[in-house]
Amino acid sequence: MSLRRAPNPNRNFPTYCPYCAGEELYPNEETEFAWKCGECLRVFEVKFHGQDDAGTTPAPAPSTEDALQASLRKHGHDAVLREVGHTGGNA
Numbered sequence: 001m002s003l004r005r006a007p008n009p010n011r012n013f014p015t016y017c018p019y020c021a022g023e024e025l026y027p028n029e030e031t032e033f034a035w036k037c038g039e040c041l042r043v044f045e046v047k048f049h050g051q052d053d054a055g056t057t058p059a060p061a062p063s064t065e066d067a068l069q070a071s072l073r074k075h076g077h078d079a080v081l082r083e084v085g086h087t088g089g090n091a
């Protein structure tokens with residue numbers, strides 16, 4: 001298979017025209033990112049610029065053992081609580 005030019009890996013494929021919601025979209029030679037809507041004849045681009053950092057980072061999830069121990073502590077099951085610092089393993 002030969003291509004006239006190398007494929008653009010950053011070209012996104014829109015499902016619908018952002019102006020008329022038409023689905024008859026074709027790549028356009030206007031730019032590397034351009035699409036032409038066959039229904040409203042508009043030529044537009046779709047670009048992905050990256051992902052922004054989250055405003056707040058969620059706390060790391062506790063391990064299953066830590067979550068179990070916290071739940072036992074919360075519900076007053078002191079008899080089955082393990083020693084603090086015990087990291088599991090029944091050997």
Ligand SMILES: [Zn+2]
Binds near residue numbers: 017019021038039042
């Ligand atoms: Zn359109």
